[in-house]
Amino acid sequence: MYGHPVALCADMGVPPLRLTQQVQLAQLRFRLTQVHKDSIPGTLYEITMFTPQYLPPQAMERLMEKAQHHLHPQSALHPPQVNQALPENKEKSYKNWLRVQASNLWRRELMFFKLPAQAPGRLLAYVQYNTKDLERVNLYKPAPYLSIHHGHALDLIRLRVQAWPQYIPTHLHFSGRKAQPQYQHRYCEYCHQPSALGDETHIFLKCPLTASVVSETVDQIHKKLRLFDASPWSSLTDIQRVSILLGNPPPSLLKKYTKEWMQECVPLLHTYTTKFRSLLGSLLPPPSSEPEDVGSDVDP
Ligand SMILES: [Zn+2]
Numbered sequence: 001m002y003g004h005p006v007a008l009c010a011d012m013g014v015p016p017l018r019l020t021q022q023v024q025l026a027q028l029r030f031r032l033t034q035v036h037k038d039s040i041p042g043t044l045y046e047i048t049m050f051t052p053q054y055l056p057p058q059a060m061e062r063l064m065e066k067a068q069h070h071l072h073p074q075s076a077l078h079p080p081q082v083n084q085a086l087p088e089n090k091e092k093s094y095k096n097w098l099r100v101q102a103s104n105l106w107r108r109e110l111m112f113f114k115l116p117a118q119a120p121g122r123l124l125a126y127v128q129y130n131t132k133d134l135e136r137v138n139l140y141k142p143a144p145y146l147s148i149h150h151g152h153a154l155d156l157i158r159l160r161v162q163a164w165p166q167y168i169p170t171h172l173h174f175s176g177r178k179a180q181p182q183y184q185h186r187y188c189e190y191c192h193q194p195s196a197l198g199d200e201t202h203i204f205l206k207c208p209l210t211a212s213v214v215s216e217t218v219d220q221i222h223k224k225l226r227l228f229d230a231s232p233w234s235s236l237t238d239i240q241r242v243s244i245l246l247g248n249p250p251p252s253l254l255k256k257y258t259k260e261w262m263q264e265c266v267p268l269l270h271t272y273t274t275k276f277r278s279l280l281g282s283l284l285p286p287p288s289s290e291p292e293d294v295g296s297d298v299d300p
Pocket residue numbers: 188189190191192193196202203206207208209
């Protein structure tokens with residue numbers, strides 16, 4: 001699957017390793033200073049940390065302290081759920097809390113791509129279409145659409161993580177046939193409208209050649225929006241519309257309906273995504289006989 005690696009990790013619930021490592025180091029420090037502080041390792045840790053200046057900068061003890069400081073700056077105050085947990089569950093509860101803190105840090109980094117000064121690119125597209133899913137408290141859990149079991153899930157996953165370079169022009173980040181165009185110059189190859197960026201918004205909502213399949217999907221989604229008492233399709237922005245088509249819950253949906261929405265809509269979206277892929281496949285021009293030219297593998 002040649003998708004965007006960050007998009008794939010975010011959908012699957014895999015935050016960056018550097019944050020996961022900090023969670024583990026801070027959890028280990030909690031174990032040695034709180035849960036098992038009277039054990040031999042706990043006592044040794046305490047003695048070592050009397051004189052941390054003698055430790056090399058990469059010493060495990062220092063890294064543990066640094067990680068906890070990063071994720072939990074006021075480490076003297078325990079989170080309420082850790083205080084309330086049974087002694088044998090305290091470490092697990094603390095680990096879960098640390099994962100939420102790591103999720104917050106990662107979310108902040110991802111949302112940075114939405115700032116107006118950022119250049120357009122695949123990561124910005126992923127973040128802006130899937131902000132709703134990225135707002136989930138714990139990014140160590142997979143995106144909610146993945147919890148709905150359905151026979152044809154792979155097409156929607158590929159679409160979400162931008163692994164459709166042969167169908168969606170902006171997903172094309174590497175081409176063996178021709179040089180890589182900049183993101184903003186990856187135009188629609190179906191309708192050939194001048195300067196129509198071939199991104200999800202155009203392909204789903206604007207391109208005249210895909211209108212038939214999309215209008216069928218939109219009719220169904222529109223009915224569901226009414227059923228769940230959410231804002232109507234006509235009041236949504238293009239980004240919000242694409243976001244729903246990619247399996248995110250609608251912006252105004254009450255939280256208590258999220259699970260039901262997913263159960264009702266995700267199978268529909270799977271079916272339509274598969275239909276959509278067949279349509280795009282049939283619209284593609286035959287492979288060109290251009291001379292081979294190696295593109296760059298930079299990944300904007
Ligand atoms: Zn088009």
